[in-house]
Amino acid sequence: MTKHDDSSTSEQPEYEVEIPSRDDLLAAVEARLKPTSFDELVEKFKLSDERQQVGLKRRLRAMERDGQLIYTKANAYGLPERMSLIKGRMIGHRDGFGFCRPEEGGADLFIPHHQMYNVLHGDKVLVQQQGTESKGRKEGRIVRVIEPRKGDxxxxxxxxxxxxxxxxxxxxxxxxxxxxxxxxxxxxxxxxxxxxxxxxxxxxxxxxxxxxxxxxxxMAPGMEIEIAIREHDIPTQWSAAVEQELARYGETVPAEAYEGRTDLRKLPLITIDGDDSRDFDDAVCAEPHGDGWRLWVAIADVSYYVRPNTALDKDALERGNSVYFPNFVVPMLPEKLSNGLCSLNPDVDRLCMVAEMTINNKGKLTGSEFYPAVMNSHARLTYTKVAAILDGDAKLRKDYDHVMGNIENLHGLYKILKKARQQRAAIEFETTETRFIFNAQRKIESIEPVRRNVAHTIIEECMIMANVATARLIESHDEAGALFRIHEPPATERLTSFRSFLAELGITMKGGDDPSPHDYSDVLAQVAERPDAELIQTMLLRSMQQAVYSPDNAGHFGLALDEYSHFTSPIRRYPDLILHRAIKALLKKQQGPSPALEGAWMYPDDQLDELGAHCSMTERRADDATRQVDEWLKCEYMRDHVGSEFSGVIAAVTNFGLFVRIDDMQIDGLVHISNLDNDYYQFDGERQLLIGENSRRVYRLGDKVRIRVKSVNLDERKIDLDLLSAESPTGQDRMLPKGKKFAKAEQPPSKKQKKQATKARIKSKRKAKESARKGKKPKAPKSKGQKRS
Structure with a gap:
């Protein structure tokens, strides 16, 4: 019995009399074979006082609201799971119907339009499954809205x-x-x-x-960003308490912060970032060491300034990460920290956490040490400048003569790390990104492709090495809780679809039902010189699962690494800040308290589970918001090009038409099926084809096309195209023989099945490591799903 309402609300009401707890009530209802009435609950718990009965009613209503109990037509309380009710989140569709995404995972339930009148996208609901609809999808009936959508x-x-x-x-x-x-x-x-x-x-x-x-x-400039920020509930305001905390800090590093830190101010550390970057998380330095290299990766010590459970920390956690829009940033930290005290600006003292690593001449990490330090960046370089310096630009080499040795060393180390990356068969993508060029009125003048150069990959390899070192540190200390960056192998249905796509292009991928990163890398090597190589890379990327944050280490499939974390960007990613606190906590345990280790924090396992889910969500939220803005800007740009002709490639095939990606600009538009040659078309979802019933003409992924911009709908962010011509980039026959049968795609595994597979892989890895430590040969995995990536 308790006096408190243990609901999930922030303000928990307190009753003057004792009433049963939620757990007690759930146990009482569960113990009965049928739903329990209010009078039966009063009798069971002997609640003779009228005030107790009033408190019980309030608690039961709160449990109804949270979906723990269902009040039936027979005026009794039952358990949702016994009534085959599913708790989930509503996902609306522009055509009026919707889907319920179950909290426990599994396939979404189709919600017909007549069930959508009293719900909104984002509502949390209870749904009862009602069989299947005409297209074979599981259909649901909305029983109750248990939590209305949040946000304006x-x-x-x-x-x-x-x-x-x-x-x-x-x-x-x-x-x-x-x-x-x-x-x-x-x-x-x-x-x-x-x-x-x-x-x-x-x-x-x-x-x-x-x-x-x-x-x-x-159509006001910047309106697309305002809309995206609010639609995706991205926080933009700092609390008053944050402003008060910031007032304690000046413009320079506090004098007391130097105590207990290693002095690296004479080490020629440099930052290498984009031309328009303002927050510098990382600085690097390399030098030969024996028959290998020593690498220093110095990362801004955000944990010194942003302490656990402060107002700064709470606001940073709510944001989860910085969100980067064209010419605009919603930062995770206030500008005073992100662009000031924490940023590793040139020629000023800054606090940092350092990963000092030794790497052999085969690119293998042989040792690492972590410690707090103070540094002074010797130069703020850009990717463009470093690439030009390595190409022999005489003027730049003279301007940066004082750090030329470090630049050359970093380049030499990179060559070794690059070779090691290729040997372990990490999957390397060379997709084209774009950037918007605005005029003075913030209207788009052009959309230009952005090409990566050698400087990007130098920094990338240094950051990967530091992230691997930190992941190994956390993995080797059970008491140190932090988040790993995990990337699981492709799911079955995506793998099947990708293999079918490759088969249409005459490409095979080894590995069966459990391909390794090496098998994917082989595909990229096969298609490197093909004209449709970029599209194949895009489809390969789509076949992958999304990387997430988790306290359980499942490895990183794409990078072909057994351990990986995010350590290198605490100014713009909260998981990195969690990791810095965990490292400090380890050092504090080993070395004792020190002013340099302020901000240390050990997270319990259950809290890490919540943090992993939250940080993964904020990352997806940022991706969705920036994608929405990009789509809007591309539509705005194409409004001035209605009637213009472009070359492109078929990037997606649906039952209602073809999505074409315009070359160089990476803009997608739709050739509706009604705009194709006069015919009836069949859609083969397994192999991503549209086939004319009479002409047997085939439209497939990768076909080179010529299109004309027909119209642009800015409100719906849609571009409609007319197809002028199409051809296969590899000379494939675009006519299909009659009588072809079309296979159905497999059902995707549920969230529960995915979690079980992840746990099995983690368990298998731990057993293998334990056997290796004891000098035993690890047993072969019992199933393909447990193979080490």
Whole structure:
């Protein structure tokens, strides 16, 4: 029995009398064969006091709200799992229907449009499975909204028949929001506004809201970023407590912070970043050491300034990472730290955490040491400058003569690390990225491809080596909790789809159902000289799983590494800050307390699970927001090119048409199936083909095409294209024989199955390492799913 309501709300009500806890109530309901009435619960717990009964009702309602109990038509409380109810998050669709994504994993449930009237995208709901719909998808019925979506809605304000409405910019919210008279906050017709929903939608009425902020005109420069920030709930405001904490710091390193640190100010450390970078996380230095190399990677000591459980820490955790838009950044840390005290700016003292490593002449990490230090960057270099210096630019070599030895050493070390990377068969992508060139009015003048050079890969290899060293440190100390950066092998359904795609191009990939990174690298080597190599790389990337943060080390498949973490960017990534605190905690345990180790922190396992999920979510949130802005800007640019012709490649095939990627600009548009040659078309999802029933003409991934821009819908971020011509880049026959049968794709594994597979791989790895330590030969894995990556 307890006096407290142990609900998940931040303010927990306290009752004057004792009532059963949630756990007690759940146990009581679970013990009965049928749902339990209120009177039965009162009798079981002997709640004779009227105040106890009132408290019990409140608690039961709270448990209903959180989806722990269901109040049935028989006026009794039952368990959702016994009623085959599934708890999940709603995902709306622009066509009016939706999907429920179960919290416990597994396939999404299709929600028909007539079930969507009283829910919004992002709501947490209870759903009952109702069989399958016409396309074979599992269908669900919404039982209850247990947690309304959080965050405001961004949309465009219109006045129609003297009634104010807001049309949400997010196409997954299909209901227009009514704005009562006097609630428009001065918004004018056509402006972009932020709306707070004050009355939820029902089957008979639209949602009602009030305008809380007017963002501006629809086409105003930068509006696309304002919209993306609010649609994806990216925090932008610092709390008042953060401002108070920042006031304690000046513009220079505090005098007391030098105590207990290694002095590296004379070491010729340099930073190498992009031309427009403002926050410098990392500095590097290399020198020959015996028959190998010594490498110093110095990383900004953010943990000294951002202490656990402070206001700064809470705001940084909420953000999770910095978000980089074109010409605009939402930083994880306030500018005073991100661009000032923490940033490794040239010619000023800065606090850092150092990974000092020894590497043999085969590129293998042979030793590492971690310690807090103070440094002074000897030069702020860019990728462009370093590449030019290594190409022999005489002027730049003279300007940076004082660090030329370090640059040459880094280049020499890179050659060895690059060779080691190739030998372990890490998967290397050479996809093209783009950047927007704006004019003075922030309108796009052009979209240009961005090419990586040798300086990018020098820094990349140094950072990988430091991340491996830190991961090994954490792995070797059970008491040190931190997050690994894990990348699991491809899932079955994606692997099957990728193999089918390769087969259409006459390419084979070894490895069967359990390919290794080496098998993927072999494919990239096979296609390196093909005209469709970039598309094949894109499809290979799509076949991969997304890398995430986890306290359990499952290795990094793409980099072909058994241990990997993120240590090198604590200014812009919270997982790196967690790792720095863990390293300091280890050093503190070994060496004793020191001012240099302020900020040390050991995280319990259950907290690390939550942090891993949260940081993975904020990373995806940032990716989604930046992708949305990129799409909007590309559509804005293409509005001025309606009627223009371009060459491109078919980048995706669907049952409703072909997505074409325009060369160099990486802009995708749709050739709708109705704009193809007059015919009926069959879609082969397994092999990603559209086939004309009568002509037997085939459109496949990788086909080179010529298109004309037909129209651009900026609100929906859609570009429609007309197909002028198509040809196979490898001379494949574009006519398919009749009578071809089409295979169905396999069902994807559930979240539970994926977790079990991950645990099995981790267990297998640990057994192998334990056997190696004891000098035993490890046993062969019992199943293909347990093979070491």
């Amino acid at each position: 809605i961004v949309g465009r304000y219109f006045i129609e028949h003297n009634i104010g409405i807001v049309v949400p910019d997010d196409s997954r919210i299909c209901q227009d929001i009514l704005i009562p008279e006097g609630q428009a906050n001065g918004a004018r017709h056509g402006q972009i506004v932020v709306v707070e929903v004050t009355q939820r939608p029902t089957r008979r009425s639209s949602p009602i809201g009030t305008v809380t902020k007017v963002l501006g005109e629809h």
